[in-house]
Amino acid sequence: MDLFRGTTNDTEQQKVLSLDRGLFFINYKSADDSLSPPHVIVAPAEGHERRMEIILHPDETEPTLWKPNSGLVVRVNTPGTLQVQVRPRRPGGSRAAIVRVEQIQAGQTPATADQGNGMEQHTHVATEGLKVLGHVAGRGDIIVGPNAWIAGPAAPSRVEGMALEWPDRPASVDIRYAVQFANGQTGSGRMVSLGTYAGTRGRALPLTAVVLEMSGTDELKFVAEAGFLNAPTLRAVGNRVVLSGPTNREPLVGIRISIERIETAKQVATPATPRKPAGSARVRVFRSQQRQTGAAR
Known part of the structure; x- marks a missing residue:
């Protein structure tokens, strides 16, 4: 940054x-x-x-x-x-x-997701240059790399705005994102392009939702986690993800974002599932089990 x-x-x-x-x-x-x-x-x-x-x-x-x-x-x-x-x-x-x-970034063994279903493997090699900026109440702007927490389980604090930067983004990939406020302030829900700050600074207006969208690729997905006040940690994977609390009014108190390459492994036989409407993006959302207060994820 x-x-x-x-x-x-x-x-x-x-x-x-x-x-x-x-x-x-x-x-x-x-x-x-x-x-x-x-x-x-x-x-x-x-x-x-x-x-x-x-x-x-x-x-x-x-x-x-x-x-x-x-x-x-x-x-x-x-x-x-x-x-x-x-x-x-x-x-x-x-x-x-x-x-x-x-x-x-510290060296890490690439994480795998959904190891039990034999369907997809996630690796971080695609987005080493991704930067995430978050404005945290009482602390100011915090800049981290992919898959690193801004605030989060170990140090929850109100997040009031964010921006994404990815200088090495493939030319065919387009990324947009939006934030939402509980009281419908100006700019709430408006999609912005990569590198644009979304949110406020110093106005005590916490974010209540984050929307991430990516187009132009079938190989990359968002993998994002977010913590909302008095709610379990939320995890979402997909070309379009929406992160919000149970009532859509809980303040965002931690977030981490990465963009990962999805490698499709040999699929195993699975029961047929209803076909989704054409053009819909597949989003998988997981909520972790409640943890003891102060425990790091």
Whole structure:
């Protein structure tokens, strides 16, 4: 997710980013002034120094990126806040820069779904570049990779907006999504395109439903999970999925999204089922069993 773009005046600019537990790459991509580029300073927010550590290149001694095509890694042990500043190199100099924060995913064995029915296998190889942004009440914007929770069972909190980015999306694939509010605020239910923020910030308006749609492929599916207040965790798989609580009014308090390649295995004999109307997307929804309060999924 890009943190900074444009602007040339000589005052510093700063972004404060809430990060979940994990590894994050701070990537100084480019600057408008290649001869005298601004520099980027990275530091934990005051009081959050013990929650994270900054990993530098062996030849560096401070968390400052002096030119484009440089970077560093932030290891977050417990959720915390990171400050990223862009400062001009000289008075009156440019501070137009592009800085990205990219989550580094831990190596995982590809998960399989529905192992007992011999029908489908899900792998994550298709969407390594997927980024999910969620605006969480009291914590701000949180950016994660595929299959990582924003808020969620271990740290439920009101989610007020979201956006998806997938720079390596296949050209034939189209993705849209929408969010809904309990009180029908402007924008509720409106489908937006990839990269567009849907929701609000700082208005105490939690989401009550999320709709994800994908077209242009039969090989990829959404695999999404969501937690709604006082409700079991919801899981949905398909080209079009709808995530909402039992009454469609419960606040969203956690979500994770991935787009996975579906490999069809040799099918076993199964009883005939009624044919669905032409053009309908198959959606499989699972609700997990109630777990003890505070237990992580």
